[in-house]
Amino acid sequence: MVDIFDExxxxxxxxxxxxxxxxxxxxLVLAAVLVLIGVGAQQFWQNYQKRQNDAAAxxxxxxxxxxxxxxxxxxxxxxxxxxxxxxGFAANAPAGYRSISRLRAxxxxxxxxxxDQADALWDKVSAxxxxxxxxxxxxxxxxxxxxxxxxxxxxxxARLQPLTGPENIFHGLxxxxxxxxxxxxxxxxxxxxxxxxxxxxxxxxxxxRNRADGLLAQLNG
Numbered sequence: 001m002v003d004i005f006d007e008x009x010x011x012x013x014x015x016x017x018x019x020x021x022x023x024x025x026x027x028l029v030l031a032a033v034l035v036l037i038g039v040g041a042q043q044f045w046q047n048y049q050k051r052q053n054d055a056a057a058x059x060x061x062x063x064x065x066x067x068x069x070x071x072x073x074x075x076x077x078x079x080x081x082x083x084x085x086x087x088g089f090a091a092n093a094p095a096g097y098r099s100i101s102r103l104r105a106x107x108x109x110x111x112x113x114x115x116d117q118a119d120a121l122w123d124k125v126s127a128x129x130x131x132x133x134x135x136x137x138x139x140x141x142x143x144x145x146x147x148x149x150x151x152x153x154x155x156x157x158a159r160l161q162p163l164t165g166p167e168n169i170f171h172g173l174x175x176x177x178x179x180x181x182x183x184x185x186x187x188x189x190x191x192x193x194x195x196x197x198x199x200x201x202x203x204x205x206x207x208x209r210n211r212a213d214g215l216l217a218q219l220n221g
Contacts, residue, residue, distance in 0.1 A: 056097040059089060064104065079112040087121065099131040103139060110146055119143060137163055141170050145177050153185055172204030176212065192219050 067074075067082045074082075083105040090101035106121035125131055125139035144159040160181070163174035175198050182191035198204050198212035 053094055053097075056093050060093070060097050060101060063089060063101075067104075067108075076112040079108040080114060083108040083112070083114075083117070095128070095130040096132065096135075099125050099128060099135040099139075103135065103142070106139075106142065110142075115146060115150075118146065122146075134169065137168070137170055141174055141177070144174075148177060148180055149184055153181060156181055166203070172198060172201060172208040175201075175204075176208050179212070179215075188219065192216060195219070 063082075063085055070078060086101045086105035086108070090098045090105070093101060102121045102125050106118040106125075109115070109118040109121065122139040122143040126136050126143065128136065140159045141163055144156050147156050147159075157178070160174050160178050162168070163170050164178055165171060168174065175194055179191045179194040179198065182188070182194065195212040195216040199209050199216060201209065204212075
């Protein structure tokens with residue numbers, strides 16, 4: 001008797017499955033097709049992005065390689081021309097190469113004495129939501145370093161504040177700039193305290209610690 005009931009139960013399940021298949025079979029097939037299309041589209045997009053990144057890397061290295069060959073012989077006019085070439089490349093480059101190209105171009109403009117153009121590029125990287133956060137923070141740090149003494153102190157402090165925490169990779173350099181800002185504001189005691197903190201911070205770059213030691217010695221007379 002148990003076998004008969006099991007057979008009846010199996011027949012009922014099979015009949016229900018057949019009804020469901022007749023009713024929803026087309027939808028199931030469509031869903032399977034959409035899954036396959038989605039997988040194919042994802043693979044196509046990944047391959048496309050890889051090709052775009054590879055092409056961008058080749059172009060970026062070609063531009064910067066040519067810049068590097070000029071070394072100490074580069075003129076300010078050439079720096080500006082190279083910066084323009086980098087910003088032109090950045091306009092259509094993938095996010096990563098867009099950011100590093102703008103940062104490199106900003107450095108060239110700054111070296112050529114064109115701080116306004118450099119500031120504009122640092123601002124672009126900082127405001128670019130598609131850029132890596134470390135590159136955005138680096139742009140803020142570079143802007144603050146070059147703006148010290150020219151931009152309003154409150155604006156410089158605002159850019160530095162998120163970077164000065166011990167968890168931030170740039171905290172040593174940001175704290176150094178903050179201490180210099182204190183000196184510019186006439187807050188010598190706060191500057192000395194911060195230089196002392198930097199000098200004893202093993203996680204700060206060695207050059208930053210050495211500079212802090214030197215400045216602290218000068219301030220202490």
